[in-house]
Amino acid sequence: MPFAPLKNDTFLRACWRQATDHTPVWLMRQAGRYLPEYVATRAKAGSFMGLATNVDFATEVTLQPLERYPLDAAILFSDILTVPDAMGLGLSFEAGEGPRFARPLRDETAISALAVPDMDKLRYVFDAVTSIRKALAGRVPLIGFSGSPWTLACYMVEGAGSSDYRQVKTLMYSRPDLMHRLLEVNADSVAAYLNAQIAAGAQSVMVFDSWGGVLADGAFQEFSLAYTARVLAQLQRDGADGRPVPRIVFTKGGGLWLQDMRALDCEVLGLDWTVNLGRARSLVGEGDGGKALQGNIDPNVLFAPPAQIETEVAKVLQSFGKPHADTQTTGPTHIFNLGHGISQFTPPEHVAALVAAVHAQSRALRA
């Protein structure tokens, strides 16, 4: 596929632990409800899935935050639950209720019947990837993504969001054999899904292990990390343009397991705001096989006035310290992001203050 040459490769360079002149920044859920233009497109689309399944709408909302802010990456507009939907679980979004599956997995029969879905059912996602990549015209790289096998399993068993994960953990502790079967299917599905995004034009891919942090020590390694590793092992290394595709793994609440995650075959680890970036850097960011680190400001900082936002940005940048600067070698690098998705209540002008502060302060930090 003939894609335009990349003009801003700061994000990709930081993924590969190469020196950059500023710390790249993008925001999880940067295309979202805090932007009035998103709300307008969403209204035209009629529903969340109407938005996500329409290539033109998905392209439009993916690019909206880039029109406002000099972000260093774009991320596909989609939802992590497209994969179980394609498996036949019947996804819907009720107003004010969040996602819901009509047919959650609760017994051996349902789990035994589960299979890797026909990727043709997810064609709308891959078409959106190609459309967005073309619309970006090389401004910044495009990140594709998927939920992790465990995170998808949480929704697939609970049938909806949960505060206690009672159903999925009951299955896990009572019938670990069934949970492993479910996670195998999920891992192979996620790998196929991400590979199709890569083939369609994604320049980086990210696995969102949003619910890995609810697991107990031991269970995390067995039921989440092992299946994220199974996904990574199956991923294509090169993108549609022949360039290598860096892989990001983000486990919300996974700070205690960073050392375990160092062994993952990926380039970048995402961190939430509970993690001390300096400590994370010394644990997993240095030396051969070190990871680039992505994160980790508390999204609630964006409710404070710009002066306080600048102060908090400085704390995060200084916590990581000076990134690698030698252009001939690789070393510790930082990709600025939130520690979780941006809130729908965020004032858009505060996002401008954050992005400007990251760019200006991170240039000064290198000087």
Add this chain to the structure above:
Amino acid sequence: MPFAPLKNDTFLRACWRQATDHTPVWLMRQAGRYLPEYVATRAKAGSFMGLATNVDFATEVTLQPLERYPLDAAILFSDILTVPDAMGLGLSFEAGEGPRFARPLRDETAISALAVPDMDKLRYVFDAVTSIRKALAGRVPLIGFSGSPWTLACYMVEGAGSSDYRQVKTLMYSRPDLMHRLLEVNADSVAAYLNAQIAAGAQSVMVFDSWGGVLADGAFQEFSLAYTARVLAQLQRDGADGRPVPRIVFTKGGGLWLQDMRALDCEVLGLDWTVNLGRARSLVGEGDGGKALQGNIDPNVLFAPPAQIETEVAKVLQSFGKPHADTQTTGPTHIFNLGHGISQFTPPEHVAALVAAVHAQSRALRA
């Protein structure tokens, strides 16, 4: 006050890092809705606060789990929100809604007006402590408790439970001066509250920092840990019977900050299920100034059949390893507990299996 001599001091010995012949066990929220006899008493009381404010009912439900299970400690039946209620915020419990304050703190005027409440308004709590201690007749020790200054502040600013802590974090990031003022009042109130529980007969006290884990690294130390330390500095060391009162601090989601917590002037640290007990022991459980560790099985384990519960109990006990055994010195000890409160959906017979497994396996571990 003439209290009966203590027959089972296993819990207190473990708090003081002294050798015991088994690992003591109690469960957070052990007096609660999973017990049909609790539901019956709650129905007689008419409401949650009707239960908590009536000395006879509070005594009855505190002792209910001890009638069923050979637990090694009792914990006062009450709620962490009694203190802000006494400050005048107007606590209520709507059916199915959780706690709610009629007058949450949202501005400088409200926070400036806040003061340590008259402890006479909390007399019902202290009367319950004395009544329960008498009713226990020395069977096991009685633990008193309070929410941490930060955790109380979350509820006081949000006005109810929250999924994003937007209000309280907006205040914290925008007006840290006001947040510090609020936390000072909370810390001094919590100290007075726990001291009154100690005077009334509590043999140990526990600070529940249930929401400390939602804070960013740096913010946790400044806005939660510092005020827990302020509480601890004001606590009476000796109880109503002249015996020293061990102090427990539990920060849900605080595993990343264990090394910071080692400096707290307390005897025991509570841990949630994300923490590796062996690693926690090596970080904060060994040597001079080491802490006893309390926790940390996932409450969802109790939904699995008894055989799996026994397997998971073994994992937790083995993760901690052999506790200190020399009766002449102190060293690493473990108090078995859940990593969070027990679920209302727990089958009571599964709790029996858990308690029996802890007692039997921990004796075997020492042999």
